[in-house]
Amino acid sequence: MKIAIAADHGGYELKQIIHPFLLSLGYEVKDFGAFELDNADDYPDFIVPMARAIAAKEFDRAIAICGSGVGASVAANKIAGVRAALINEHFSAHQGVEDDNLNMLCLGGRVTGYMAAQELIVAFLNARFTGAERHLRRLQKVHLLEK
Ligand code: RB5
Numbered sequence: 001m002k003i004a005i006a007a008d009h010g011g012y013e014l015k016q017i018i019h020p021f022l023l024s025l026g027y028e029v030k031d032f033g034a035f036e037l038d039n040a041d042d043y044p045d046f047i048v049p050m051a052r053a054i055a056a057k058e059f060d061r062a063i064a065i066c067g068s069g070v071g072a073s074v075a076a077n078k079i080a081g082v083r084a085a086l087i088n089e090h091f092s093a094h095q096g097v098e099d100d101n102l103n104m105l106c107l108g109g110r111v112t113g114y115m116a117a118q119e120l121i122v123a124f125l126n127a128r129f130t131g132a133e134r135h136l137r138r139l140q141k142v143h144l145l146e147k
Helices: 009-024 044-055 070-076 090-100 114-126 133-144
Strands: 002-007 028-031 061-066 084-086 104-108
Touching (some): 002 009, 002 044, 009 028, 009 061, 009 114, 044 061, 044 070, 044 104, 061 114, 070 084, 090 114, 090 133, 104 114
Parallel strands (some): 002 028, 002 061, 061 104
């Protein structure tokens, strides 16, 4: 599985922790930055290029981190084909994939501790979209909004 990760300064520290964590689990990882801690950087500069790449299916899943996870999810969901959500608890980390075919997990680097983040990431990456007819129907209605 190919995983993309990106963060602004608010998520930089957590990204630096989850990158080796993902490698240790055997995932192929591409880091879209930030590559240094710069308190003046802007989350769209890192999240949007990654969002375009996941929308183009260059990766299987993406993980976006800013301070709260809010800005990352707002920016990412502007890109057609991205289904991003800010997740703070375990149930939604897997149910968001199973029902809503979530392809981008957004985390708050200033909100979620690194052990909890790792558990959310594992739940997200291990989950699979069920493909149930009712979920496909709902997603098709969402997809029509992108036209
Ligand atoms: C940056 O200070 C912070 O606003 C950003 O990381 C993020 O939390 C936005 O939603």
